[in-house]
Amino acid sequence: MSSTIDHSRIQTELKLLFLSTPVGPLGSGLGGGVELTLTNLIQELQRRGHTLQVVAPENSAASNASLVTIPGELQPTAHTQGRASPIIMPGNSALAGMWNYAGRIQQDYDLLVNFAYDWLPFYLTPFFSRSIAHFISMGSLTTAMDQVIHQVALQFPGTIGVYTRTQAETFPFAEYCRCLGSAVDLSLYQFCDRSGPWLVWLGRISPEKGLEDAVAAAQRSQTPLKILGKLEDKDYWRQICKDYPDAPIEYLGFLSTVELQQIVRQCRALLMTPRWIEAFGNVAIEALACGVPVITYRRGGPAGIVREGKTGWLVEPDSVEGLVAAIARIDQLSRRACRQQAEAEYSLTALGDRFEQWFRDILTSRD
Numbered sequence: 001m002s003s004t005i006d007h008s009r010i011q012t013e014l015k016l017l018f019l020s021t022p023v024g025p026l027g028s029g030l031g032g033g034v035e036l037t038l039t040n041l042i043q044e045l046q047r048r049g050h051t052l053q054v055v056a057p058e059n060s061a062a063s064n065a066s067l068v069t070i071p072g073e074l075q076p077t078a079h080t081q082g083r084a085s086p087i088i089m090p091g092n093s094a095l096a097g098m099w100n101y102a103g104r105i106q107q108d109y110d111l112l113v114n115f116a117y118d119w120l121p122f123y124l125t126p127f128f129s130r131s132i133a134h135f136i137s138m139g140s141l142t143t144a145m146d147q148v149i150h151q152v153a154l155q156f157p158g159t160i161g162v163y164t165r166t167q168a169e170t171f172p173f174a175e176y177c178r179c180l181g182s183a184v185d186l187s188l189y190q191f192c193d194r195s196g197p198w199l200v201w202l203g204r205i206s207p208e209k210g211l212e213d214a215v216a217a218a219q220r221s222q223t224p225l226k227i228l229g230k231l232e233d234k235d236y237w238r239q240i241c242k243d244y245p246d247a248p249i250e251y252l253g254f255l256s257t258v259e260l261q262q263i264v265r266q267c268r269a270l271l272m273t274p275r276w277i278e279a280f281g282n283v284a285i286e287a288l289a290c291g292v293p294v295i296t297y298r299r300g301g302p303a304g305i306v307r308e309g310k311t312g313w314l315v316e317p318d319s320v321e322g323l324v325a326a327i328a329r330i331d332q333l334s335r336r337a338c339r340q341q342a343e344a345e346y347s348l349t350a351l352g353d354r355f356e357q358w359f360r361d362i363l364t365s366r367d
C-alpha cells in the first residue's frame with residue numbers, strides 16, 4: 001500500500017526509527033565506534049526536536065531515547081569474516097526480530113535508519129514501503145556484503161552513508177556513498193594542556209586493531225602505555241602479554257566516556273595501530289577533544305583526521321620503529337591545536353547538520 005509522507009513535517013520534525021547494530025547490546029561496547037555514533041546522533045537529533053525510537057538487542061541501554069529491545073541470538077561479528085564468507089543467520093536471530101518489528105511499525109515513521117553492517121536490512125530494503133537510510137560503519141569486508149549494499153546503492157541512490165572517503169573507496173560503489181564524518185559530545189571531554197608520562201591506546205582489543213605494535217613501541221621507547229577498551233579477544237590479549245612480558249603497560253578495562261576522558265586527557269599522545277582500514281577512528285577525535293595528539297598509521301580514517309606536525313604524526317603502516325620515532329617528536333605538537341580541531345570539525349552540531357541534511361535529501365528525493 002503506497003504511503004503518503006506528511007510533507008509539511010519534512011521542514012520541521014522528523015519521526016525516525018533507528019535500528020542498532022545486532023552484534024551486542026547498545027552500551028556494551030561490543031558495537032565499537034558505531035555505538036558512539038548512534039548515541040551521539042540520538043542526543044543531537046532529539047535536541048533538535050526530532051522524535052526517535054531505537055530498536056536494539058535485549059540488555060541494551062540508551063539513557064536518552066525510547067528504546068525497544070528485541071530478544072534473540074546476536075549476530076557474529078563481521079570484521080573477523082573473510083572475503084568469501086557466506087551470510088550467517090543464527091536461529092532465533094535478534095537481527096531478524098529487529099527487522100520484523102520494523103516492518104510492522106514502519107508506517108509510524110518518516111524514515112528508518114539502519115546501523116547494522118549485516119545482509120538482512122539491505123536485502124529487505126526493496127520490500128519496505130518507508131525509505132531506509134543505511135549508515136555503513138566499516139570498510140569492505142566480504143563480497144556478499146559488498147553485493148547486497150551495491151544493489152541498494154543502485155536502486156535507492158543517496159541512501160548509503162559512510163564515515164569517510166577512505167572508507168567509501170574500499171567499496172566498488174564508492175561514488176554512491178555520502179560521507180558523514182563523525183563527532184563527539186565535546187562537553188564530555190575536558191581539555192588538559194599538560195600531561196603525565198603516559199601514552200594511551202583505545203579500542204576493542206581484537207587483532208585488526210594491532211595493539212601488539214603499540215605495546216612493542218612502549219617497550220622499545222620505555223614509555224608507559226595505558227590501554228582502555230573492550231577485551232574482545234582474550235587469546236589475542238594473552239599472546240601480547242606473553243610476547244612482551246616487561247612492557248610498561250596497564251590495562252584499565254572498558255570505561256564510560258566520562259571515566260575514559262579523565263584518563264586520556266592526562267596522556268602525552270594516543271597511539272593508533274590499525275591493521276585494517278579503520279572506517280573512521282572515533283577514538284582519534286576523543287583524544288583531540290582532550291587536547292591529546294594522535295600518532296597513527298597512515299591507513300584509513302585516522303589518516304584523514306590528523307593534521308601532521310600540528311595535531312599528530314602519521315606513521316608508515318605496521319612500522320614499530322616509525323611509532324618510536326613519532327613518540328620522540330610528541331613535544332613538537334600542540335595540545336591546544338588538538339582541542340581546536342575537535343571543536344571546528346567534530347562537534348555534535350556539525351554532525352547533526354550533516355545527518356539531518358542527508359535524511360531530508362532522502363525524503364525529498366523519494367517523491
Ligand code: HBI
Nearest residue numbers: 021031032033034077078116117
Ligand atoms: N558485525 N555483523 C556485524 N554487524 C555489525 O553491525 C557490526 C559488526 N562488527 C563490528 C561493528 N558492527 C561495529 O563495531 C562497527 O562500529 C565497527
